[in-house]
Amino acid sequence: MSNIAGKAYAMNVITPIRWYTVWLNKLIFWIALKKPSTLKGLITLSLIHYARWVIIGRKQFPHLDPKQPREELNYSYMLFFSNFNGSWDQYVDSFTFAIPGGLDLFWKWNIRYPKSVPLTPFHNYIRYNQIETIHYYNAYPLAASNDIKSAKAVKDALIAFQKQPLDASDEAFMKRYNALVRGLQHDLGEMHPTPIISMSAYQVQRRQRWHDGRLKQEIAEQAMLDRGMELANSTNSKGEQHGR
Incomplete structure (x- = not known):
């Protein structure tokens, strides 16, 4: 999984929306741009790098070759992109608490949208429609x-x-x-490597260390330390017995 790069996580969510309600969503987006106060709760969340909503009409997908069959789509699609620091659950929960009404307005006409509250159905909706990131580049991986x-x-x-x-x-x-x-x-705080925010992130880091040869070295060094501790404990035990 490439959703994680350093301290940042990339989220991509694609949800179908009824084509005849697209104009309502675009109107809501326009109002949000003209009145940033409607997103005040979102703007104050320091863990978010950015968030963007884009609507692609059902006839706007690229047709790259005359031989490519024309797609007959029943829905338009709304794309949500965001980069953030922290865990997946922290981010989605923060969104819900910051602008629950805004989320409901943005996704209101999307197919099977359950509303932002309660949390569990909303989590399931985002997970179901999230697309994994194939490649994610972070210019400052140690920086939040x-x-x-x-x-x-x-x-x-x-x-x-x-x-x-x-x-x-x-x-x-x-x-x-x-x-x-x-x-x-x-x-003037000092930056440090990211903590493990999920087992997925842990496995990504572990695979990277294995490919770099660092993991083999770490395992060998740990084995030597363990062996040294065993020898030291054995020596101490014999010394205590001899003293008796």
Whole structure:
């Protein structure tokens, strides 16, 4: 599975929608763009990189060759794309709690949409219609969305600091520098590899280590450590018996 790249997860959901209600969905999307306050709960979720809804009409799928049979589709399709940090359940639950009414509006006319509440039917609906990602590239695999925002804040602050006059006294410079560091305290965190958020992610990482040769080395090193511990315990046990 390639849904996971570093700390990010890629979600793709394709759901059928009645073709004669597409115009209603597009109107709702237009209103949401014109009034961002309708998505305020979603925008405040820091774990989300982005979220996008797109509707493809039943006659808009590409026809690549004259020999390709024309598709007679009964439905149009709504595509939902999103990247986020954290586990699948955390993300879907956060969406439900942040904009339950918005989700119901966006998916209202989709076939067999169960509503966002209660959670279990909504989870089942998303799982059933989710398409696995074949390839997923992440430019900053160790960075969550908040790390990227912090990096931008640090960069902007350093550029502004550099533009200040250089003819000030040492005391004045140190005062400005200390103020800069204090102001960036919440943006100077160290990044670390992602924790295991699912067994799927664990297996992806394990396979990668195996192909790199790291897993064999780790297994051999662990075996040596275990053998060393056995010998040490055996020696200690014999020493205790001899002391008696």
